[in-house]
Amino acid sequence: MSKVLILAEHDKGALKKVTLNTLAFARQYVAKFGGSYDFAVLGHNVAGVAEALRGYGAGAVHLADHADLQHPIASAWAKVLADLAKSIGADMVVAPATTTGKDVLPRTAVRLGAGMASDIIALTDSGAFARPMWAGNLTGNVKISTANKVISVRASAFDAAEATGGQSPVVAFAADPALASSRVKFVSFDGVQSTRPDLAEAATIVSGGRGLKDRFYAVTEPLADVLGAAIGATRAAVDDGYAPNDLQIGQTGKVVAPQLYFAIAMSGAVQHLAGMKNSKVIVAINKNPDEPIFKVADYGLIADAFVAVPELTAQIKALRG
Amino acid sequence: MKILVSAKRVSDPNAKLAIAKDGKWIEGDVEYILNPFCENAIECALQIAEANEGTETVAIGIGDDETARFIRQGALARGIDRGILVSAEEASIDSDLIARIYQGVVHREKPDIVLLGKQAIDGDSNQVGQLLAEYLGWPQATFASKVEVSGNKAIVTREVDGGLETLEVSLPCVITADLRLNEPRFASLAGIMKAKKKPFDELEIDDLDLEDTDTKVQIVGLSTPSGRKAGVIVKDVTELVQKLRSEARAI
Numbered sequence: 337m338s339k340v341l342i343l344a345e346h347d348k349g350a351l352k353k354v355t356l357n358t359l360a361f362a363r364q365y366v367a368k369f370g371g372s373y374d375f376a377v378l379g380h381n382v383a384g385v386a387e388a389l390r391g392y393g394a395g396a397v398h399l400a401d402h403a404d405l406q407h408p409i410a411s412a413w414a415k416v417l418a419d420l421a422k423s424i425g426a427d428m429v430v431a432p433a434t435t436t437g438k439d440v441l442p443r444t445a446v447r448l449g450a451g452m453a454s455d456i457i458a459l460t461d462s463g464a465f466a467r468p469m470w471a472g473n474l475t476g477n478v479k480i481s482t483a484n485k486v487i488s489v490r491a492s493a494f495d496a497a498e499a500t501g502g503q504s505p506v507v508a509f510a511a512d513p514a515l516a517s518s519r520v521k522f523v524s525f526d527g528v529q530s531t532r533p534d535l536a537e538a539a540t541i542v543s544g545g546r547g548l549k550d551r552f553y554a555v556t557e558p559l560a561d562v563l564g565a566a567i568g569a570t571r572a573a574v575d576d577g578y579a580p581n582d583l584q585i586g587q588t589g590k591v592v593a594p595q596l597y598f599a600i601a602m603s604g605a606v607q608h609l610a611g612m613k614n615s616k617v618i619v620a621i622n623k624n625p626d627e628p629i630f631k632v633a634d635y636g637l638i639a640d641a642f643v644a645v646p647e648l649t650a651q652i653k654a655l656r657g
Numbered sequence: 658m659k660i661l662v663s664a665k666r667v668s669d670p671n672a673k674l675a676i677a678k679d680g681k682w683i684e685g686d687v688e689y690i691l692n693p694f695c696e697n698a699i700e701c702a703l704q705i706a707e708a709n710e711g712t713e714t715v716a717i718g719i720g721d722d723e724t725a726r727f728i729r730q731g732a733l734a735r736g737i738d739r740g741i742l743v744s745a746e747e748a749s750i751d752s753d754l755i756a757r758i759y760q761g762v763v764h765r766e767k768p769d770i771v772l773l774g775k776q777a778i779d780g781d782s783n784q785v786g787q788l789l790a791e792y793l794g795w796p797q798a799t800f801a802s803k804v805e806v807s808g809n810k811a812i813v814t815r816e817v818d819g820g821l822e823t824l825e826v827s828l829p830c831v832i833t834a835d836l837r838l839n840e841p842r843f844a845s846l847a848g849i850m851k852a853k854k855k856p857f858d859e860l861e862i863d864d865l866d867l868e869d870t871d872t873k874v875q876i877v878g879l880s881t882p883s884g885r886k887a888g889v890i891v892k893d894v895t896e897l898v899q900k901l902r903s904e905a906r907a908i
């Protein structure tokens with residue numbers, strides 16, 4: 337029997353949906369191998385996040401609310417998460433493979449003497465975890481041979497779990513982050529302001545490449561507006577300063593799998609494909625018919641994006657009245 | 658100051674990969690490159706050394722003679738002072754054992770900063786820097802896009818979901834490099850010549866006094882995921898909209 341502890345991801349006091357994708361993994365694990373799951377909410381003034389998780393069938397929602405947990409400083413969060421796991425007898429700790437999860441979980445694993453598998457996309461019947469390797473060109477099935485296990489979950493590979501009703505108890509955990517002795521200080525956060533849906537949660541993504549140059553937003557924004565879509569970018573578009581780093585999709589950026597992905601003026605490098613090739617429908621718009629992006633696109637349009645995208649925007653707008 | 662920096666070789670991202678017969682790693686005869694993130698870490702180490710006189714830089718790689726070549730050509734030829742190779746079979750070690758090997762080297766070398774790539778583009782695990790920091794009880798700043806060292810502190814800007822975070826960490830610390838940290842320099846001809854004469858130590862894992870050499874995570878099988886099939890080329894925007902609407906039902 338396993339006891340799985342799920343680290344909740346939240347931002348500005350609101351639960352992030354990736355937590356529910358991670359829950360879907362935990363439910364699968366528990367359904368296969370038996371056991372139960374709890375949530376861990378770490379942060380400061382985050383009682384609302386714990387409250388939002390009460391209807392998802394967890395044994396408990398553990399709330400570690402502490403001023404020193406306000407920012408996800410890895411050493412402090414890992415200590416509290418591992419302390420909590422030990423105190424409730426959890427033998428598996430999972431979190432979404434966000435930058436916070438990637439930062440915090442390995443340290444948690446060391447504290448628990450656990451092996452860790454990153455970026456899990458599936459669970460096999462024999463208890464192996466499937467994960468993309470070599471930019472997703474190969475899938476590795478890995479076994480963790482330690483009694484305690486730590487897993488980061490690729491959210492886009494699991495459909496968000498539904499609420500089951502019920503009211504899990506919220507249990508306060510007396511956190512001791514020991515931040516003062518951890519020799520790290522938070523200095524600042526330079527956040528990207530956006531009213532668009534989160535890349536990880538969007539049903540449609542309008543993604544632009546280097547070909548859009550300094551007209552990146554002029555081309556992508558109107559289309560994203562009519563579709564209620566999120567905007568994404570290639571590394572080259574970010575490197576060249578046309579888009580912020582937060583929008584980067586790919587092997588080393590975010591991994592997404594929306595219903596509809598517009599790949600505009602991008603070549604389709606393996607590292608970019610690693611982040612979007614599991615999208616349901618892919619549309620490629622590129623003026624060069626030989627680009628690899630057309631090999632993964634369901635619909636390809638060979639055209640100048642500066643002409644085609646505004647036209648596409650206008651036609652969809654007209655359709656929607 | 659002393660900086661320890663990672664130099665891992667990885668298969669060329671554009672290489673056609675063949676799975677080894679035991680299904681646990683890829684087969685040998687592909688092109689290899691230095692892990693791109695290690696190139697950023699090496700460049701960062703060199704820049705810190707240039708700004709702080711008297712800094713010693715040491716590159717470490719884990720693997721065989723081939724890895725030694727990458728330490729020499731990728732790190733020493735660019736200007737790193739010394740190299741260390743720890744002999745091990747790449748296919749049979751996990752992130753945890755790699756971190757503990759690094760820990761063993763840190764105990765011998767006593768660096769002020771350990772700089773690693775944020776991930777290796779073969780295993781894609783993104784764990785070693787964080788594991789090492791916890792084993793050492795050191796602060797960490799991962800996914801760095803800017804590093805400034807002054808006195809016994811490093812101010813590090815990190816690429817995280819939602820924007821850029823800046824942390825101040827006290828040395829000694831672990832920093833992992835993201836790609837936008839810098840533009841790695843090329844090795845000069847003089848650098849390549851000099852690299853041949855630079856100090857180079859070869860260690861066995863047994864030299865490092867690890868508690869054990871067990872792995873915690875094992876690859877039990879590699880496979881090739883089923884690819885996507887190319888779809889259709891539409892003739893114009895009107896046809897695209899019509900297909901997206903009536904065929905894909907996506908808009």
Ligand SMILES: Cc1cc2nc3c(=O)[nH]c(=O)nc-3n(C[C@H](O)[C@H](O)[C@H](O)COP(=O)(O)OP(=O)(O)OC[C@H]3O[C@@H](n4cnc5c(N)ncnc54)[C@H](O)[C@@H]3O)c2cc1C
Nearest residue numbers: 545546547570571572586587588589601602603608623641
């Ligand atoms: C270690 C490593 C990790 C990486 N990680 C990532 C990652 O996470 N994500 C990522 O995206 N990349 C990543 N990359 C970079 C990747 O290899 C490519 O360089 C990058 O994806 C290319 O971006 P691009 O397609 O926008 O640019 P380019 O390859 O330059 O393509 C530009 C495209 O625009 C088209 N174009 C130009 N003008 C027009 C026009 N007017 N209309 C229509 N089409 C036009 C061109 O035909 C071309 O296809 C990584 C690289 C490395 C080495």
